[in-house]
Amino acid sequence: MPRLVSWNMSHWQKTHEQRLQAWNHLRSLKPDFALLQEAVPQDDLPASRCVFRPGGIGSSRPWGSLVVSFTEDIDAIQRVRASGRAEFDPHQTYPGALAIAKTKSGLTLISLYAVMEHGYAITTLHRQLSDLTPLLDSPQGKHAILAGDLNISTQFREPHRTRHANALDRIGSLGMVDALRMNRPPRDPPTRCPCVDRPCLHVQTQRHPKSATPWQNDYVFVSAALAPNVRACHPIDAGYPWSLSDHCPVVVELTPPPPPPPTPADSPSSAPPLARPRPSPRAAPRTMPPN
Numbered sequence: 001m002p003r004l005v006s007w008n009m010s011h012w013q014k015t016h017e018q019r020l021q022a023w024n025h026l027r028s029l030k031p032d033f034a035l036l037q038e039a040v041p042q043d044d045l046p047a048s049r050c051v052f053r054p055g056g057i058g059s060s061r062p063w064g065s066l067v068v069s070f071t072e073d074i075d076a077i078q079r080v081r082a083s084g085r086a087e088f089d090p091h092q093t094y095p096g097a098l099a100i101a102k103t104k105s106g107l108t109l110i111s112l113y114a115v116m117e118h119g120y121a122i123t124t125l126h127r128q129l130s131d132l133t134p135l136l137d138s139p140q141g142k143h144a145i146l147a148g149d150l151n152i153s154t155q156f157r158e159p160h161r162t163r164h165a166n167a168l169d170r171i172g173s174l175g176m177v178d179a180l181r182m183n184r185p186p187r188d189p190p191t192r193c194p195c196v197d198r199p200c201l202h203v204q205t206q207r208h209p210k211s212a213t214p215w216q217n218d219y220v221f222v223s224a225a226l227a228p229n230v231r232a233c234h235p236i237d238a239g240y241p242w243s244l245s246d247h248c249p250v251v252v253e254l255t256p257p258p259p260p261p262p263t264p265a266d267s268p269s270s271a272p273p274l275a276r277p278r279p280s281p282r283a284a285p286r287t288m289p290p291n
């Protein structure tokens with residue numbers, strides 16, 4: 001049963017010791033795969049089990065998004081070919097804020113961080129969704145899990161509430177289902193949620209030092225074909241994790257999905273393969289950052 005954790009580890013706000021504790025906590029959750037944001041790979045992670053852009057988001061932010069495997073080697077997805085069209089690099093917007101990997105069982109794992117830019121994350125997120133559209137429309141998108149800190153929520157006041165709901169609808173239009181909203185296992189809504197949703201299906205994934213609002217900025221989306229396989233999706237929102245990051249981990253467990261549809265890379269008649277790591281000045285594959 002694949003078990004995944006998505007977590008903004010808040011690398012830049014933490015001490016070396018706190019970062020070690022956070023990685024230890026992540027391992028204690030026993031995930032097969034982790035989709036991490038604002039993080040840096042541990043030195044002992046084999047390069048074949050980690051997708052991360054060296055240097056992270058940029059010179060002032062040398063941390064970024066990762067996909068980590070604790071069980072098997074994974075392949076970085078650097079380029080996409082959808083329906084015979086020319087290859088496309090989905091890392092167009094803040095390349096270090098996006099990490100994409102393919103597992104041996106054919107899952108496409110997308111770790112996404114919507115960078116705040118001039119006070120807006122929604123503008124970054126829309127560009128990232130445009131970048132990801134060919135991937136999610138391709139055969140590789142049929143068994144995809146997209147998770148991370150999107151920095152949006154319908155808990156905000158207008159006009160942001162409508163704009164953020166629109167972005168979440170856009171993700172739905174790409175064939176992705178919000179796994180936290182499946183409410184598996186059933187849970188009570190957070191107290192003091194400022195949304196107008198009825199029912200409220202928010203979960204708290206972030207604590208802000210100046211706000212008592214139970215903010216949800218973190219999400220897990222699965223392809224519609226995987227939605228029946230979601231056994232559980234919930235935050236680890238009690239106690240200890242909050243000492244490690246201002247976000248808490250979100251866990252998703254799936255029953256084993258059926259084999260994914262064949263990709264052009266699986267077809268001997270197709271031209272160049274998909275989903276193979278290719279050296280690129282924008283996003284080198286499966287390499288660790290300099291220390």
Ligand SMILES: [Zn+2]
Pocket residue numbers: 155189193194195196197200201202
């Ligand atoms: Zn709510």
